[in-house]
Amino acid sequence: MGKVNEDLVKERAKCTFNVKELTYFLDGGKDKTLERKERERIMLTKREELFGGVPDEYLSHKEKYENSMRKAVILFSLLRKQQEDNNTDLTNYRNLLSGVLGASISQDGSPFGLHYIMFMPVFMSQADEKQQEKWLHRALNCSIIGSYAQTELGHGTFIRGLETTATYDASTQEFVLHSPTLTSYKWWPGGLGNTANYCIVIAQLYSKGECHGIHSFIVQVRDEDTHMPLPGIKVGEIGVKMGLNAVNNGFIGFENVRIPRTNMLMKHAKVLEDGTYVKSKNSKLIYGAMVFVRVVIVFDSVNYLAKAITVGARYSAVRRQSQLKPGEPERQILDYVTQQDKILSAIAACYAMKMNARRLWDTFNIINEQLHQGDMERLGELHALACCLKAISTTDSSMFTALCRLACGGHGYMTSSNLPPTYALTTASCTYEGDNTVLLLQTARFLLKTWRQLIDSAVPLTPTVAYLKTVSAPGYSDKWESSVEGIIRGFQIVAMRKISACVESMTNKIMSGMSQEDAWNTTSIQLVSAAESHSRMIVISTFHEDMSKAMKTMSAPLAAVMTQLIELYAVYWTLERLGDLLQYTSISNADVIHLRSWYEELLRKIRPNTIGLVDAFDIIDELLQSTLGASDGRVYERLMEEALKSPLNAEPVNQSFHKYLKPFMQGKL
Amino acid sequence: MGKVNEDLVKERAKCTFNVKELTYFLDGGKDKTLERKERERIMLTKREELFGGVPDEYLSHKEKYENSMRKAVILFSLLRKQQEDNNTDLTNYRNLLSGVLGASISQDGSPFGLHYIMFMPVFMSQADEKQQEKWLHRALNCSIIGSYAQTELGHGTFIRGLETTATYDASTQEFVLHSPTLTSYKWWPGGLGNTANYCIVIAQLYSKGECHGIHSFIVQVRDEDTHMPLPGIKVGEIGVKMGLNAVNNGFIGFENVRIPRTNMLMKHAKVLEDGTYVKSKNSKLIYGAMVFVRVVIVFDSVNYLAKAITVGARYSAVRRQSQLKPGEPERQILDYVTQQDKILSAIAACYAMKMNARRLWDTFNIINEQLHQGDMERLGELHALACCLKAISTTDSSMFTALCRLACGGHGYMTSSNLPPTYALTTASCTYEGDNTVLLLQTARFLLKTWRQLIDSAVPLTPTVAYLKTVSAPGYSDKWESSVEGIIRGFQIVAMRKISACVESMTNKIMSGMSQEDAWNTTSIQLVSAAESHSRMIVISTFHEDMSKAMKTMSAPLAAVMTQLIELYAVYWTLERLGDLLQYTSISNADVIHLRSWYEELLRKIRPNTIGLVDAFDIIDELLQSTLGASDGRVYERLMEEALKSPLNAEPVNQSFHKYLKPFMQGKL
Known part of the structure; x- marks a missing residue:
C-alpha cells in the first residue's frame, strides 16, 4: 500500500470513538470479526488468481462468464474446504451461507449463488427424507449444481398463473414436464444458463385430469458427465442485463420431459403411485423459504449500501473542490453542507437498516421455531414484516447508493469506482423476489386486516x-x-x-x-x-x-x-x-x-x-474494489492505473483508424 | 413486421385523438416531421450495416469501440452527404446539429458527438476570423475530428482551479502547454481517447510571468496521417463507465508541448507577439457556448425520456399479470392504478419538458441575438434559466426513466429493453456540464440577488x-x-x-x-x-x-x-x-x-x-431498440430472439465446463 492520503489521515485522527469497538459491534462480537478476518485471509491466499489480470469490465459477455467460472471454482473450493475442515453440518447452514455471502467477491454476482441461496434452502424445506438422502450431500459438496426455476417469461408476480405443467402418468409412474407456450419458458433462474445441471422447477401439477396448483420438482437439466442438455430440454442464457452479469441467468423450456414420480418434492403434498393427490397438511409452510430469501435480501442490501457509502465518504474527504472563501485553499467536498446531507444521511440509513436486518433475522428464527412446533399464529406478521422490510431496505439502499454515486460527480460514473455495479445490484433487488410496489400492497392488505380486527374484536x-x-x-x-x-x-x-x-x-x-x-x-x-x-x-x-x-x-x-x-x-x-x-x-x-x-x-x-463510521464497516480494499474508495485514498493514482489496464490503451493507434476513420476523414466514404 | 399484439391494436383503436396531429405538433409542423422521416429513410438504407450483427452488449470494451467507429463513419458519411446536398452553411448549424442528434443511433453515444456539440460551437464562438478560415471548413467536413478538453482529474466544477498551464514564450512566439501534476491531466473529453486528432484545451494562460486565468487553445493531438500521438502528448481512454461507452472519453497530459501563438483562440482575449495580454472586451461572452450546451442537454433529456416512456407504456399494455377479480382473465398491468401513476406521470413530465425545452431554445435565441448586438441585460437571466432547467430536466428524466424501468419489472432490467442504457444516459447528464446541486445553488444565488433588487430598488x-x-x-x-x-x-x-x-x-x-x-x-x-x-x-x-x-x-x-x-x-x-x-x-x-x-x-x-400519447413521439423501432417497446408489441418473441444472439448460446456446452466446473464438481480442485 502506498502513502495514505493526508486528508484521510487527518480525518482518522479526528475520530472521537474507537473504530474497532464499532466494528466488533457490527460483526456481532469480536469473535465474529476474527472469523471474518480469517475467511478473508484464506481468500487472499489466492489474491492474484481472484483479483489480478484484466478487470472484468473490459471483457466480452462470454469472456466475463468464463472468467467468473474460473474465479468461482477457486473461491468455492476454498469454501468447500473450510466447510469440511469445520465439519459443517446442515444445522449450521446459516454459517455456510454467511460464508457464501462473504464469498461473492464480484459485484456482478456469482453463477453459484442461487445454488446456495435458493436451490439448497428450498430443497431442504420441501424434499422428503428419501430425497434428502439421495441429493442433499451431493448438493452440499457441489457434486451437482442446482438452480431454482419459478419465474416464466410471462409470469413473475402472479405465480398462480405459471403455465409450465407437470402431468402425472400413472402407467409409467412419471411426471411429464411441458412448456405449452413461449411465455411458459422459465426465464431468470440464476446459474441456469450454462452452469447448473440440476434445477428445482415449479409447475402446475396435473393428476387424474385435475389441476392441483403449483408444486416443486427436481429435474436434471444436463448430463453430469458431458454437460449436454438432456433430451427435450431447451436451455440457454438470457443475455446481458443492467448488472449481475456473472450470475448466468438462464431460460429453460420442456418438451414433454419425463421425470420419475419421486422427483416431486414430497415433504408436504404428495402424489401416490396411482396418481392420488395428497394435500399438504399446512400449505403455508411452503412460505418459509420465500420469507427466508427476503431476510437474506435485507442483509445483502445493507452490505451493498455499506460499500457505496464507504466509497462516497472517503472520496468526499479526499476530493477538494472550490474555495469557501476567496484566497483559501480548496475545501474537502465533505465540508459543503449539501454534501454532508447526502453522505451522512446515507450513513445513518445504513446503520438503521443494519439494526433492522438483525431484528428481522431474530424474528424469523423465533417464528420459524414456532412454525416447526406447529404454531402458525405469527406467520402472517412475519410475512408482512419481511415484505415491508424487503421493500424499504432495497428501495433505500438503491436510492442512497445512487445518491452516493451522484455525490462523487463524474468519477462516480466510472465503473472502476464500483458505484455503478453497486447501484445495478441494489436496484435489481427492488424487483426480484417481489416487486416493491406489490410487496407494499401486501403489507397494506395485512394492515387493513389488522385494522378490522382492531375495530371488530378484542383480539390482541x-x-x-x-x-x-x-x-x-x-x-x-x-x-x-x-x-x-x-x-x-x-x-x-x-x-x-x-x-x-x-x-x-x-x-x-x-x-x-x-x-x-x-x-x-x-x-x-x-x-x-x-x-x-x-x-x-x-x-x-x-x-x-x-x-x-x-x-x-x-x-x-x-x-x-x-x-x-x-x-x-x-x-x-x-x-x-x-x-x-x-x-x-x-x-x-x-x-x-x-x-x-x-x-x-x-x-x-x-x-x-x-470516516470513522465507514472505516468501521471494515470492508477490505479487495472486496470494495473501488478506485475512489480504497482505504489509502489514492484516488487519482488508482483512476489512472485502472484506465491504463484498458486494452484500448495497449496500442497507440487502434486498427479502426486505418479501417474506418482515415478513409472517412479523407472523404473516401 | 410480425403480427401486432392484440392488446396494442385495441389500445390504438381506443385513442380519442389523431396521433398524426400530435406528432406534427411535437416535431414543430408537418414539414419538420417529413424532414425527419426523410433523414430516417436515408439512414435505413444502411439498415443491416447499422443495426444488424451481434448486439453491442455482447462485445468487449475494445470491440464496442471498434464497432462504434465502423457505424459512426457510415452514419456521419450519410450526414455529410446530406449536408453537402443541402448546401448547409454555417448559419444553418442548428439543422446540422439536429441531424447529429437524430444520428446518435446508439444509446451508448458516439465518438463524434463532442466534435459537433462542443468542439465546433466553441471554436465558432471563440476563434478569430483567420483561425476560422484555417480550420472551420476542415472541421465541418470532418477532415479533422476535434474534442474539447476542460475537465481535469482533479477539477470539474471549479474551473478556476484548473492546473494545466499555457506559458507564452515570446522568443519563439509559442505557447508551452504543460501538465504539472497527475491531477492536471485532462480527463473525460469525449472522442479524445482514440478518435480525435485535434482538441480545444482549456489552460491557465501565463505571459510575462503573470497568470491571466483560463483560456482556450486549439491543439493538434495526433498526426493526421499516422494517427500517432504527437511528441510530449500522453493520450488514452479512461476506461469503462456506467454508460456512454461508445463516446470514447479520453485523458490527455502535456509535457512542455509547444504550439504556435496563433493557436490561442483570439476572438475575445489576445496575446500579442511580444507577450502583451489584451483583455476581452466582454468576458461574459464566453458563457454563450456553455449555455448553448445546457440548452442542448435539456432537449436531449426530453428525447431520452420519450424513449423510456414509449417502452414503459407499450410494455404495460402488452403485459398481463394477475386478476383483479377471481375467475377473470389476467389484466393488462396498465389497468392497475399504481402502474398508471408511474406511467402517466412520466408521460406528463415528458410533455412538460418538451414545452420547456422549446421555450428555453426560443429564449436562448432572443437573448443570444441581443448579446451579439451588445445588449447584456438578460444574460444573467438566461444563465439562471439554463442552470435550473438543465438541473430539473436531467433530474426528472433520470428519475422517470428509472421509474419506467422498475415499472417493467424484471424484463426492464434486460439490456435488450434499452431501459438500462437510457437510464445510464439520463443519469450522466445530472453530472456533466454542471452538477445539478451546484447548478441549483447558482440558481439560488441569482434568486437571492433578485430578492435584494426587489427590496432595494424599483429595478424591473x-x-x-x-x-x-x-x-x-x-x-x-x-x-x-x-x-x-x-x-x-x-x-x-x-x-x-x-x-x-x-x-x-x-x-x-x-x-x-x-x-x-x-x-x-x-x-x-x-x-x-x-x-x-x-x-x-x-x-x-x-x-x-x-x-x-x-x-x-x-x-x-x-x-x-x-x-x-x-x-x-x-x-x-x-x-x-x-x-x-x-x-x-x-x-x-x-x-x-x-x-x-x-x-x-x-x-x-x-x-x-x-398508447396514443407515446405513439405520437413516433420513435421508429430501429432507434427505440427495445425488445419491450417495439411498435408491434411482440415482447416475448423479441426477448427470446435477442437472447438467442448471445454468443454463450452458440454452443451447447461452454469450454469452462471442462476447464473449471467439471474438475470442481468432481472434487479435484
Whole structure:
C-alpha cells in the first residue's frame, strides 16, 4: 500500500470513538470479526488468481462468464474446504451461507449463488427424507449444481398463473414436464444458463385430469458427465442485463420431459403411485423459504449500501473542490453542507437498516421455531414484516447508493469506482423476489386486516402493529414532540390515519356500488403510501430501540455518536415526509424550523466522525474494489492505473483508424 | 413486421385523438416531421450495416469501440452527404446539429458527438476570423475530428482551479502547454481517447510571468496521417463507465508541448507577439457556448425520456399479470392504478419538458441575438434559466426513466429493453456540464440577488422572476385555489417564502458573527430547496402557458387530452411537494383530499390514450431498440430472439465446463 492520503489521515485522527469497538459491534462480537478476518485471509491466499489480470469490465459477455467460472471454482473450493475442515453440518447452514455471502467477491454476482441461496434452502424445506438422502450431500459438496426455476417469461408476480405443467402418468409412474407456450419458458433462474445441471422447477401439477396448483420438482437439466442438455430440454442464457452479469441467468423450456414420480418434492403434498393427490397438511409452510430469501435480501442490501457509502465518504474527504472563501485553499467536498446531507444521511440509513436486518433475522428464527412446533399464529406478521422490510431496505439502499454515486460527480460514473455495479445490484433487488410496489400492497392488505380486527374484536395485536390500537384509542394525545420518540409517535399517527383513510375511502366506494376489487385498485396509491409510512415507522423505531439497548454496553464516546445517528435518521425522514406529518399530526411550522436547525446541527456534529463510521464497516480494499474508495485514498493514482489496464490503451493507434476513420476523414466514404 | 399484439391494436383503436396531429405538433409542423422521416429513410438504407450483427452488449470494451467507429463513419458519411446536398452553411448549424442528434443511433453515444456539440460551437464562438478560415471548413467536413478538453482529474466544477498551464514564450512566439501534476491531466473529453486528432484545451494562460486565468487553445493531438500521438502528448481512454461507452472519453497530459501563438483562440482575449495580454472586451461572452450546451442537454433529456416512456407504456399494455377479480382473465398491468401513476406521470413530465425545452431554445435565441448586438441585460437571466432547467430536466428524466424501468419489472432490467442504457444516459447528464446541486445553488444565488433588487430598488425584474414581486406585494391574497393557475400561484408563494426564509436565516447568522460564506454554506440545503421550488414553478407554468396557447389551433379532442396532461402534471407535483405547500400556502387538508381524487380521476381519463400519447413521439423501432417497446408489441418473441444472439448460446456446452466446473464438481480442485 502506498502513502495514505493526508486528508484521510487527518480525518482518522479526528475520530472521537474507537473504530474497532464499532466494528466488533457490527460483526456481532469480536469473535465474529476474527472469523471474518480469517475467511478473508484464506481468500487472499489466492489474491492474484481472484483479483489480478484484466478487470472484468473490459471483457466480452462470454469472456466475463468464463472468467467468473474460473474465479468461482477457486473461491468455492476454498469454501468447500473450510466447510469440511469445520465439519459443517446442515444445522449450521446459516454459517455456510454467511460464508457464501462473504464469498461473492464480484459485484456482478456469482453463477453459484442461487445454488446456495435458493436451490439448497428450498430443497431442504420441501424434499422428503428419501430425497434428502439421495441429493442433499451431493448438493452440499457441489457434486451437482442446482438452480431454482419459478419465474416464466410471462409470469413473475402472479405465480398462480405459471403455465409450465407437470402431468402425472400413472402407467409409467412419471411426471411429464411441458412448456405449452413461449411465455411458459422459465426465464431468470440464476446459474441456469450454462452452469447448473440440476434445477428445482415449479409447475402446475396435473393428476387424474385435475389441476392441483403449483408444486416443486427436481429435474436434471444436463448430463453430469458431458454437460449436454438432456433430451427435450431447451436451455440457454438470457443475455446481458443492467448488472449481475456473472450470475448466468438462464431460460429453460420442456418438451414433454419425463421425470420419475419421486422427483416431486414430497415433504408436504404428495402424489401416490396411482396418481392420488395428497394435500399438504399446512400449505403455508411452503412460505418459509420465500420469507427466508427476503431476510437474506435485507442483509445483502445493507452490505451493498455499506460499500457505496464507504466509497462516497472517503472520496468526499479526499476530493477538494472550490474555495469557501476567496484566497483559501480548496475545501474537502465533505465540508459543503449539501454534501454532508447526502453522505451522512446515507450513513445513518445504513446503520438503521443494519439494526433492522438483525431484528428481522431474530424474528424469523423465533417464528420459524414456532412454525416447526406447529404454531402458525405469527406467520402472517412475519410475512408482512419481511415484505415491508424487503421493500424499504432495497428501495433505500438503491436510492442512497445512487445518491452516493451522484455525490462523487463524474468519477462516480466510472465503473472502476464500483458505484455503478453497486447501484445495478441494489436496484435489481427492488424487483426480484417481489416487486416493491406489490410487496407494499401486501403489507397494506395485512394492515387493513389488522385494522378490522382492531375495530371488530378484542383480539390482541401482534407486536409490529400493536401501536395501531394505542394511537387510535380515544383520548390519545397527538401533541407533537420534537424528539426521536415524538417522531416515532408521529409516524405511528400518520400510518394509522392513512390506514383509516384508506378504509373509509374503500368503504364509501363500495357503498356507492363499486366492487371490492375496484375499490382496492382505485385506492391503491394511498394503500402503498400507508404501507410505506408503517414501514418507515418500524425502521425508525427498531433502529432506536435496538441501538439504544446496545448502547448500554458501549463506551460513552461511541454511544454518543450512535445517538446522533439515530437522531439524524429520524429527523431526515421527518423532513422527507413533512407533507404526511403536516397533514396528519399536530406538528407546527415552528417545529419544522426547529427540526431543520436540529438536522443541520447534527450534520455539523457527525461530520468529524464520517470516516470513522465507514472505516468501521471494515470492508477490505479487495472486496470494495473501488478506485475512489480504497482505504489509502489514492484516488487519482488508482483512476489512472485502472484506465491504463484498458486494452484500448495497449496500442497507440487502434486498427479502426486505418479501417474506418482515415478513409472517412479523407472523404473516401 | 410480425403480427401486432392484440392488446396494442385495441389500445390504438381506443385513442380519442389523431396521433398524426400530435406528432406534427411535437416535431414543430408537418414539414419538420417529413424532414425527419426523410433523414430516417436515408439512414435505413444502411439498415443491416447499422443495426444488424451481434448486439453491442455482447462485445468487449475494445470491440464496442471498434464497432462504434465502423457505424459512426457510415452514419456521419450519410450526414455529410446530406449536408453537402443541402448546401448547409454555417448559419444553418442548428439543422446540422439536429441531424447529429437524430444520428446518435446508439444509446451508448458516439465518438463524434463532442466534435459537433462542443468542439465546433466553441471554436465558432471563440476563434478569430483567420483561425476560422484555417480550420472551420476542415472541421465541418470532418477532415479533422476535434474534442474539447476542460475537465481535469482533479477539477470539474471549479474551473478556476484548473492546473494545466499555457506559458507564452515570446522568443519563439509559442505557447508551452504543460501538465504539472497527475491531477492536471485532462480527463473525460469525449472522442479524445482514440478518435480525435485535434482538441480545444482549456489552460491557465501565463505571459510575462503573470497568470491571466483560463483560456482556450486549439491543439493538434495526433498526426493526421499516422494517427500517432504527437511528441510530449500522453493520450488514452479512461476506461469503462456506467454508460456512454461508445463516446470514447479520453485523458490527455502535456509535457512542455509547444504550439504556435496563433493557436490561442483570439476572438475575445489576445496575446500579442511580444507577450502583451489584451483583455476581452466582454468576458461574459464566453458563457454563450456553455449555455448553448445546457440548452442542448435539456432537449436531449426530453428525447431520452420519450424513449423510456414509449417502452414503459407499450410494455404495460402488452403485459398481463394477475386478476383483479377471481375467475377473470389476467389484466393488462396498465389497468392497475399504481402502474398508471408511474406511467402517466412520466408521460406528463415528458410533455412538460418538451414545452420547456422549446421555450428555453426560443429564449436562448432572443437573448443570444441581443448579446451579439451588445445588449447584456438578460444574460444573467438566461444563465439562471439554463442552470435550473438543465438541473430539473436531467433530474426528472433520470428519475422517470428509472421509474419506467422498475415499472417493467424484471424484463426492464434486460439490456435488450434499452431501459438500462437510457437510464445510464439520463443519469450522466445530472453530472456533466454542471452538477445539478451546484447548478441549483447558482440558481439560488441569482434568486437571492433578485430578492435584494426587489427590496432595494424599483429595478424591473426579468420575466422569469417577475412573480416574486407580485406574490410578495402587501395585500396579495394567498387563498388556495385547486386549479392549475392556483397551483402555479402556490408554487410561486412557496418559492418566494423559501427565498425570503433563506435571506432571513443568512442575515441572522451574519448578524451573529458568521462570515457571509459560512452563512451561505450552512443555509445551502434550504437554498437548493428554494431553487428547486422556483424551477418547478417555471416548468409547470411554461407547460401551462405554452401548451394552452398551442391548444388554440389544435383539434378539440387533442386539446382535451393536452389539458388533462397539464392538470395531471400540476397535481402530481403538488402532491409530491405537499410538505412545501402545507407549510407555506393556505392549502387545507380538504384541498389535499380533493387533489388526490382529482389525480385519480385524471389517471382514469388519460388511461385510454396512453398508447396514443407515446405513439405520437413516433420513435421508429430501429432507434427505440427495445425488445419491450417495439411498435408491434411482440415482447416475448423479441426477448427470446435477442437472447438467442448471445454468443454463450452458440454452443451447447461452454469450454469452462471442462476447464473449471467439471474438475470442481468432481472434487479435484
